Amino acid sequence: MFLSNPRFVLALLAVSSYFGNFLLSVSAVDSGENYFMYGGYTSTTDVDATAGRDLIQKQFESELKKEPLDLCANLEGATEFFDDSSLKNIPTYDETNSKIFNIFSKFYKEDDYAKKWAQAALEKGEFFGNDFGDNGNMISDDGNPERGPCIGNVESAKKGTAYLSGLLEVNQYMEEAIEIIRKDDKCILQFDDCEDAIIAWNKAAAYFVGSLEGAKGVFESVDEDTGDTIPEKPYGKMLYALGDKRCRNFKKCGRNADSDSKDVPSKTNIVSIALFQKGAGFVFAGDFDSLEKTINEINAQILITVIQGSLRYGYRLGDYQETSGTKDRSTSAKELGEGATFASCAAPQLWAIDKKSR
Numbered sequence: 001m002f003l004s005n006p007r008f009v010l011a012l013l014a015v016s017s018y019f020g021n022f023l024l025s026v027s028a029v030d031s032g033e034n035y036f037m038y039g040g041y042t043s044t045t046d047v048d049a050t051a052g053r054d055l056i057q058k059q060f061e062s063e064l065k066k067e068p069l070d071l072c073a074n075l076e077g078a079t080e081f082f083d084d085s086s087l088k089n090i091p092t093y094d095e096t097n098s099k100i101f102n103i104f105s106k107f108y109k110e111d112d113y114a115k116k117w118a119q120a121a122l123e124k125g126e127f128f129g130n131d132f133g134d135n136g137n138m139i140s141d142d143g144n145p146e147r148g149p150c151i152g153n154v155e156s157a158k159k160g161t162a163y164l165s166g167l168l169e170v171n172q173y174m175e176e177a178i179e180i181i182r183k184d185d186k187c188i189l190q191f192d193d194c195e196d197a198i199i200a201w202n203k204a205a206a207y208f209v210g211s212l213e214g215a216k217g218v219f220e221s222v223d224e225d226t227g228d229t230i231p232e233k234p235y236g237k238m239l240y241a242l243g244d245k246r247c248r249n250f251k252k253c254g255r256n257a258d259s260d261s262k263d264v265p266s267k268t269n270i271v272s273i274a275l276f277q278k279g280a281g282f283v284f285a286g287d288f289d290s291l292e293k294t295i296n297e298i299n300a301q302i303l304i305t306v307i308q309g310s311l312r313y314g315y316r317l318g319d320y321q322e323t324s325g326t327k328d329r330s331t332s333a334k335e336l337g338e339g340a341t342f343a344s345c346a347a348p349q350l351w352a353i354d355k356k357s358r
Contacts, residue, residue, distance in 0.1 A: 037215035038210075039209035039217040039240050039269070044280075048211070050202075051210055053207065054236055057087070057238070059081070060078060060085065065154070069148075075123075075153060079123065082161070087118070091172035093176040095179070098172055098295075099171070099175075100171040100349075101168060106348075113164075121152075121153045121154075122153065132156065152336050155333075155338045159342070163309075163341065163342070166239050169207055170204050170208050170239065170302075171204075174298075176197075177197045177198070177201040178197075178288065180196055187286040188285065201280055202280070205273075208272070208276070210241070213241065217244075239302055239305070242306070242309065244262075247266030247269075252266060252267050254267065254270075268301045271301050272298055275301070279291055279295070303349050309346075316335045316339075317339060
């Protein structure tokens with residue numbers, strides 16, 4: 001049957017790619033013999049191993065929180081885990097450089113900027129003017145034992161690996177796909193079996209979402225008393241999860257970007273998944289120019305989420321008003337560590353737009 005052929009499935013996706021938001025709203029089987037779903041993205045190749053790398057991130061974060069009342073003691077074990085894991089070896093694809101890779105490397109004057117950020121946080125070192133050591137603000141104590149010394153290091157390390165490294169990994173996978181069709185015009189409509197480009201693109205989407213979000217970004221459980229099916233919105237560990245968390249702070253969740261509900265995905269994720277789906281059609285067609293534009297559009301959506309993170313923690317570190325009166329600015333290194341890491345993702349891209357902003 002022709003629909004059992006992944007190439008024909010891809011052709012259908014190419015035709016329907018512009019209706020991505022509609023595709024996300026329809027009911028679909030979670031997986032099939034020839035396709036797999038990650039947060040609503042339909043992959044025609046099995047890239048579960050790539051999606052499952054969020055479990056490594058989850059374990060890394062568990063190492064950082066192993067002793068909640070003595071976070072500094074966790075750094076050594078987390079460092080060992082980091083050194084022995086794939087987190088240290090990002091990007092997976094490094095034969096050519098993506099636009100994001102070049103921007104960040106030029107800004108930080110380091111090709112391995114993501115790894116060095118995480119290492120500096122774990123080892124209480126310095127990177128690009130950020131002091132993660134005993135003399136820096138990253139280990140300040142705000143009086144809460146669970147937010148005490150080294151909380152800034154913990155937050156900087158885990159968000160650095162999830163988001164700073166994650167942005168690099170997603171873009172390098174997309175770069176791998178575009179490089180394959182760039183160097184060989186024979187990839188048009190996959191007639192010369194350029195499936196590697198499709199696999200690379202699917203890996204980018206799978207890594208963006210991760211396995212913990214489920215097939216549709218929503219899990220379903222059953223109420224033991226009523227038997228009713230209850231949708232549950234899980235939070236994963238990758239960039240997709242960041243979009244869903246921050247949209248609640250800015251009331252930008254849902255298709256109309258007017259909700260703060262945990263039960264619906266962020267507007268940025270709705271658009272991003274549709275763009276990944278559209279990009280899959282361009283990979284199939286070997287359309288280099290359109291694919292390059294789609295990559296820029298995906299990065300624009302991700303940039304929104306890291307700017308939201310930067311604004312959130314900048315707000316918490318400043319003086320702000322609450323309904324009960326004036327709230328003093330936070331002095332906790334938790335907010336500083338998170339804010340600094342979000343800024344580390346946003347600053348190079350803003351600098352690329354306006355070099356004077358550095």
